[in-house]
Amino acid sequence: MTAAAINVVGLSKWFGDFLALDDIALTVPRGCSTVLCGPSGSGKSTLLRCLNGLESWEEGEVVMSGRPVGHRPRDLVALRRRVGMVFQDFNLFPHLDALSNVALPPRVNLGITRAEAEAEAEMLLAQVGLADFARKYPAQLSGGQKQRVAIARALAMQPEVLLFDEPTSALDPESIGEVLDVMISLAEAGTTMVVVTHEMGFARRVCHEVVFMCAGRVAECCPPERFFTEPETERARAFLAQVQY
């Protein structure tokens, strides 16, 4: 059975009295990349953070590879070992060099040996074009380089799904390109990805589905060709007019 990688059913979340996510339904098929977009405050980052349990939710269910995700700490740890995440502000571990940033998580959490982890880490750093930067500390890297190390670090856990939370929002234009190149090659290689981004170029070019969120609801959910040419809602049209051109 080719179950969806992620299935979100009736998910609602409140911050105090504020309804941040309102009855969300979302399906991310395996091997597909999905872009979450929408105006700020629409709940897209919050939804993304629910998918690996960084945020809790009050109603509904997140189903990962056919299994509902529980709320107990042990369930969340198990979930996060299968779901990688790349953050807006990188969050590399500053006391470790690039190689150790990538090699430490699988060594500690997947129980592989140091030698295996470091060989794998070197391969992943080469994959994101940073083979020569293995011994550099995060403070010595540019923003784009940091984000590529962060992607390699997330990949090192061999996740079934990779989440990106505005991965290029803290970068200068040149760095944005190098990070997007890595993401595009991942998407083309069939990685299951959920990406919160304002990079509509990326959405248009590689993603399989665009989810447009507005005020905590999924307002639109369709393939990029249709979303960019004939959006159904007025709100999406206004949003596209703002972010493009």
Add this chain to the structure above:
Amino acid sequence: MTLSTIPPRLPPEVSRTGISSGLRGMAAESPVSLILWFALALGAAWILPDLISWTLLDATWVAEDRSGCDPSGACWAFIVNRLPQFGFGFFPPQERWRAAVALIWPVAALAIALGPAFRGRSGLVAGALAAYPVGATLVLWGEPLGLRGVGTAQWGGMTMTVYVGTVAFVLAFPVGLVLALGRRSSLPALRVLSTVFIEVWRGLPLIAVLFISVVMVPFLLPPGTELPRLALALVGITLYTSSYLAEVFRGGLQSLGKGQAEAAAALGFTYWTAQGYILIPQAIRAVIPGILNTVVALFKDTTYVLVVGLFDFLNIVNAAVADPHWLGLATEGYIFVGIVYWCFCFLLSRVSARIEWDMARGAAREART
């Protein structure tokens, strides 16, 4: 070869105003500093001749008792005569090497920390310190090792000061970490418990803590068990120090952004592995000066073990000053105490500076390709 001959553009000459530019540069900079330098020189000229002749030129280094000392100079013979006692307390003379081991052990660890870097150095220093409480206790006590048993009543002097300071620090370190984590815990019971514990021990004067541990703790033990006063005092000092360290560690943990904990969680770290591999190492690095500051204070505070009848370095000198054969030599005694304490504390502050320097360099290390 006809490579470019254009010289590289160098920064313009700037008149430097640091300490390195010397006296003339500073005087040129401001009349206030000229006056200060002059006052300093005048003060030195006034004090130094007398000081040098008293401490060195007219001093007596070898004498049998007070009457053998030249009264116009310092009587260092008193210190020289009592040096073994100041160093090792009432340890039996033929077993003093054991006291010396316990005394030199942490000093050697600090010296290695200050010495040239080599692979595994920090591990060696940390290991030597971690092994100290058990190791030094065995060496001093001796019985379990098949050596002649020496009771804690005979321990004393600098050995006692270093032993109490080091053991209390090494034991308080993990306790402080656990307390700091407890105070930041999401479990209310744990948070309240840690907070109360920290505030109680931190709010009491150390002297009271020592009295409580020596007088009250025996009531809590099953009847018949007897612990030496030194062990009870160590429990008190350890808890007292751990509450200070806990607050230092908490400061370090709070300085880390929320992103570090989230990144660790997102990579599948559990609470404890995230703390151990990601958060605590960074937190400790952030508060090295605060930790060393606590250690210096602890080192000096160990002298309060006097109130429970233990003879640390200061107290043993204090007792010697009252010796009828060497009456009236308090000045020499306290100068000696001051110099020794200062040397130890300076050593500690050098170690702190060295760790910070190493870390700054480590963070900026060039790639090994």
